[in-house]
Amino acid sequence: MSKEPDRLFAQPLPQVPDFAFNEDVVRVFPDMIKRSVPGYPTIVENLGVLAAQFAQPNSALYDLGSSLGAVTQALRRHVRTDGCHVIAVDNSAAMVERCREYLNGQDSMFQELLPVQVIEGDILALQFQPASVVALNFTLQFIAPDQRLALLGRIRQALLPGGALILSEKLRFNDAQEHALLTDLHVAFKRANGYSELEIAQKRSAIENVMKPDSLEEHRERLLAAGFSTVVPWFQCLNFASLIALP
Template identity: 55%
Template sequence: MQPQPIDTIFSEKRKKIDFAFNEEVVNVFSDMIKRSAPGYPTIIEQIGRFAPLFAENNSKIYDLGCSLGAISNALRHSIKTENTEIIAIDNSAPMIEKASQFFQLQDQVHDGLIPIHLKHDDITQVDFEPASIFVLNLTLQFIEPSERLALLSKIHQSLLPTGALFLSEKTYFHDPEEQAVLDDMHLAFKRANGYSELEISQKREAIENVMRIDSFEIHKERLHQAGFTRVYQWFQCLNFISIIALP
């Protein structure tokens, strides 16, 4: 097994450009996300454990903004329903290409996993089929704020009555003191994972116009507006949370 490439994208001074999920990022994404997003491995693992509670036979499962397929991989190993297919979608062609390579190799060594179909597409433009599970794992924050309600409404319309949406996001807090403390702790998390002050500052500048985050209260209100009746925060690690929304 080849060693995982290390994220050094912002380790030297570079011209400021908006962050993009291009080949440079995709190549180091697994390392980047683990060192940047506190609680990320736990979110992946636990959604894999929770999903079988909601998966139904003869339905689709959507992994929206699937990146390299970590969520899809967890779902494939936990869900055993019949005539079920995972549809994993991302608007980054390099992400889909690398994820496709991974799942092709996986299918050569594992039997009995539910099928997966990877698509390079814009999730705001996709027509969804009836589904028992939707996952937006650190995805909605990269969607234009004006398009988020419409996307969630479309998800709700396609979700089966006993299904679930799992939504994970970086958030902000309305209390300035709480925000300041958790920001400092997040910076400490990144430093402990080997990022320098230059890397932290350049990454922040690159992503500030691309990733626009909401508070939990805004997420909850928007999900209710989209038609979801029950919205629960089941996880928090610093300023990263995960929500389950039920029809």
Template identity: 60%
Template sequence: MTGKDGIYATEQRVKDFSFDANVVEVFPDMIQRSVPGYATIVSTMGKLAGQFAQSNSKLYDLGCSLGAVTLSMRRNIAKENCQIIAVDNSQAMVERCKMHLGGFKSDVPVDVQLGDITDLTINDASVVAMNFTLQFIPQDQRLAVLTNIYNGLKPGGVILLSEKIIGESDQQDNLLIDLHHDFKRHNGYSELEISQKRTAIENVMRPDSLSTHLARLNEIGFTQTQVWYQCFNFCSMVAIK
């Protein structure tokens, strides 16, 4: 069982955000109330994984957290001899992810690993999912991480990338931020919670603009990139090798 997110409900000395045991306990509520369209994003990533999965290949969920995308992918895979590798650098997340996955039977094996995706070797992959993960990687390492993924993809393989983005100008960015904060207010977050969460996350999450993402994927060599979802400053893309 998980609870309601009240981590920033009381005034406190705000520390940098981390995916620790406290966050794990409220993560489903936190992300549903903070990310517009999260359920649609997860379900669609699973459908895309089912569409692009190749027989005798691996599918990766990088930054798997509690395994929502892994479960969605596993439900949609019809190809034979596929394996999902789910990786996260939070011990608390990995432990809870294993518990969640253990409650669902499937013919598709899943290997949940504790690890740093900047050091991970990708190979024989038909699908790599990164659901709001790249934004937590230092910006000067993102090109290398995505290049490593590209090199580990089979021809016709895809990366499924969801990210919080910044606007292309200060005015556009402020508009997106205002819309997002209004979304959070509508979902019951107080002004104090919104302010303290923003302070906690500003040093650990550095979003890029959509144009930066698209240019980077093109530079690496992805032949086709499509934005299939955007609501406010949250965006999902698929890039095909």
């Protein structure tokens, strides 16, 4: 993975543009996400472990909003189920291009990895194949709120018995005090990872129009409304959580 440090918001910007997954972000993305999302490495590695428990023979494993393919790589490290293949989807051309390079690197280092297909496309327009694992790792929060239920409904319809959706998201909290506390602690996490007050403030204004987190209660209710039977949180670090939703 690229070692370039994230300094995208280090200089004062006259106007902070809306955050986009462009070439500049791609260059620093591994550093940015590790220093911004508490628990990210733990979530990604364990997502592979969880997926291995839900993978069904001869089915698709989806990595939706795959960015540079960190989840896809974890799926390929952990899942050994016969006949599975991974489908990674992202609508950022810059992400997809670099993701394919990284996966070629993984292919040249290891043998007998699951086959993988990287699709440049909108996950809202995807025709799902029968799937046993679907990962939405910090992607649903970037989907327009009024599209989220329909997307989860289509994922539910594609899921095979014994399969699972794994959904990781930044959380909002209905209780104002809990929200303020966990937001402050997230800022402290970023500061401890070397981000300045300016970087933190400019990044906040870059993402506020494009990333709309929901509360755990909203996630649970929407997943049930989409037809999932069971919703189990398996990880939370500050205001970032990951859920297992069963068909």
